[in-house]
Amino acid sequence: MTAQHNNFTTIPHSPSIDKVGVEERVARFQTRSIKGPSKMQGLSMVLSMIDLTTLEGKDTPNKVRQMCYKAQHLHDFQEGLPTVAAVCVYPSMVSVAREALKDSTIKIASVSTAFPSGQAPFEVKKMDTQFAIDAGADEIDMVISRGKFLAGEHAFVFDEIAAIKEICGAKRLKVILETGELATLDQVRRASDIAIHAGADFIKTSTGKIQPAATMQVTYTMLMAIRDHFDRTGKMVGMKPAGGISTSKLALHNLVMVNEILGEAWLSNEWFRFGASSLANDVLMQYMKQVTGKYQSADYFTID
Amino acid sequence: MNILKTYKIYIGGQFPRTESGRYYLVKDTNGNPIANVCQSSKKDIRNAVQAARKAFGSWSERSAFNRGQILYRIAEMLDGRKAQFIEELTQQGQGLESAKKEIEMCIDRIVYYAGWCDKYQQILSSVNPVNSSHFNFSVAEPTGVVGILAAQHTGLIGLVSQLMPVIAGGNSAVLIASEQLPFCAITFAEVLETSDVPAGVVNILTGSAEEMLPTLAEHMDVNAIFLSNVHAEMEKNTQLSAIDNLKRVIVKNDEWTQDSTQGISFISSFQEIKTTWHPIEQIGGATSSY
Known part of the structure; x- marks a missing residue:
């Protein structure tokens, strides 16, 4: 596992980000404009990449059950639709989702390490993660x-x-940078490099x-970090934009970007996910x- | 200098150009160009319905009295801009006296429906006798998003007569204006915009009814269609397109100039009756002792 072989001092220098260039490229x-059969294929792919998410203080077991049902039955009137990739819940709801x-092949992702602020003692974060895994989580966010970073x-x-990855073992670890709090794209890039090298x-x-x-x-900047890592080591890292992607158009634009920066190998839910609730x-x-x-009208689609 | 005006469309409280970038030229009776008007597209219909749906919730839940105040305000603002409307009608070939009369009639009609805003509920609702221990009552609730094809032969009175009962009843509207007489429709949008009508409650598009009506009639998020003075073929096609989500299709073929072309029936056409069975103690048969 990379975590064991790396240490902080081996992280390569993070290049500085040309913000104007990024904005133009994006x-x-x-x-x-994606139309016709390509659009259909793209939309279907988006669905299969969604981590259907509920992360509210008011989440109840029934809310989670309802979302898990939605995850398996996106729109039963139409045949041939995929299911979403995973559901994403709080650790306390993992056992409910498991049941x-x-x-089902749908994975259960659990947020952890005192999500969303991360302001908790290290021991608590480790316990939080272990709890989620014991309850049946397939993936840890x-x-x-x-x-500390700032x-x-x-x-x-x-x-x-690295410590959390050690607890996760073979379970896949997603590292949330919370880019909205990192202020600059340079910081986003640095945080990406640190996360990738820590496992x-x-x-x-x-x-x-x-x-x-x-x-x-932000997604572009993180994709570039993934690409640089891949070019250097040949190892793939997945990407998950989450929050704010609520329209098909935006999701398709994200897929275009992934395809052009990382290539087709990343165009599956093994390597790319959308964290979203209303996108589906x-x-x-x-x-x-x-x-x-x-x-269409929202009246004829189930709420999650 | 005469400015050749470009009339824009009205969606979600904004005045955008059509997303299609298309225009058509409206000419006076001598064949001289007077203005460019947006040739709206299916995507404009989509955007307008989206805006109308978004606005529907808070408009329908607003107090009936407040809706009345806002409708009255529309009449006030229209009254203040009479001259412009009369000029636009005459530009499009209408006689001066007839134009003046039409605008006066529009103002009267808006005031008329402003008055109905907090009164139709009493007429349309009822307490119903039932043979069980229930308090059973029916209330009128707005249908939702209503698509309106404004009467094509009038510049304003048709539009006003069709639109006012729809929004008085708490619905939001997407309206296709008269293709050949579109000026007043867009100027009326400016009146709406300055009358405290919340963004998206009324959306007005100009262009070809033949092109846009099918999209509106098929749209699953539109709950009713209001047609005026359309030919049989168009009415039939609209009825067929409306089947999928069981839209109401209301057709009124009228000149819209008589007092008989206003009334509570125009409001009730766009209301749904909800009946509630509320369990109570036995109230002694069918007497009115509740």
Whole structure:
């Protein structure tokens, strides 16, 4: 495992980010118009990449059960639709989700390490993670300590991620940078490099609790970090933009960007995910518009 | 200098150009160009319905009295801009006296529906006798998003007569204006915008009804269609397109200039009756002793 072989001092120098260049490049992705069969294929792919998410203080077991049902039955009126990739819940809801999903192939992702703030003692974060895994989580979405990161204690952040990865073992670890709190793209890049070298299987933009969340500029910067890592080591790291992607159009633009920066190998839910709650229905409505030729209404799609 | 005006469309409280970038030229009776008007597209319909749906919730839940105040305000603002409306109608070939009369009639009609805002509920609702221990009552609730094809032969009175009962009843609207007489429709949008009508409650598009109506009629998020003075073929096609989500299709072929072309029936056409069975103690048969 990479975590054991790396240490903080071996992280390569992070290149500085040309913000104006990033904005121009990203703007070009957003001019792409995807129509007809390609759109259908793209929409279907988006659905299969969604981590259907509920992360509210008011989450109840029934809310989680309902979402797990939605995850398996996106829109039963239409045959041939995929299921989402995973559901994403709090550790306390993992056992409920496990029971609801039974032997489904849909994964259960649990946030951990005192999500969303990450402001808890290290021991608590480890217990939080272990609890989620014991309850049946397939994937762990941890948050980094942004306070420590911004205070310049990058080694602390690295060690923390490495320790959590150790607990995760073979279970995949997504590391949430919470880019909305990192202020600059340079910081986003540095945090990405630290997370990747500490053993992250995925890097993820946001908790969804802070605005701005997954802007295309931020996702672009993180994708570049993944590409540089791949060019250097030949190892793939996954990407998960989360928060703020609520329309099909934006999701498709993200796919275009992933394809152009990382290539087709990343275009599956093994390597790319969307963290979202309202995205699924928008994609379904767009999909049905393509099928029927008629603009759709939210009234005829299940809420999650 | 005469400015050749470009009339824009009205979606979600904004005045954008059509997303299609298309225009058509409206000419006076001598064939001289007077203005460019947006040739709206299916995507404008989509955007307008989205805006109308978003606005529907808070508009329908607003107090009926407040809706009345806002409608009255529309009449006030229209009254203040009478001259412009009369000029636009005459530009499009209408006689001066007839134009003046039409605008006066529009103002009267808006005030008329402003008055109905907090009164139709009493007329349309009822307490129903039932043979069980229930307090059983029916209330009128707005249908939702209503698509309106404004009467094509009038510049304003048709539009006003069709739109006012729809929004008085708490619905939001997407309206296709008269293709050949579109000026007043967009100027009326400016009146709406300055009358405290919340963004998206009324959306007005100009262009070809033939092109846009099918999209509106098929749209699953539109709950009713209000047609006026359309030919049989168009009415039939609209009825067929409306089937999928069981839209109401209301057709009124009228000149819209008589007092008989206003009334509570125009409001009730866009209301749904909800009946509630509320369990109570035995109230002694069918007497009215509750």
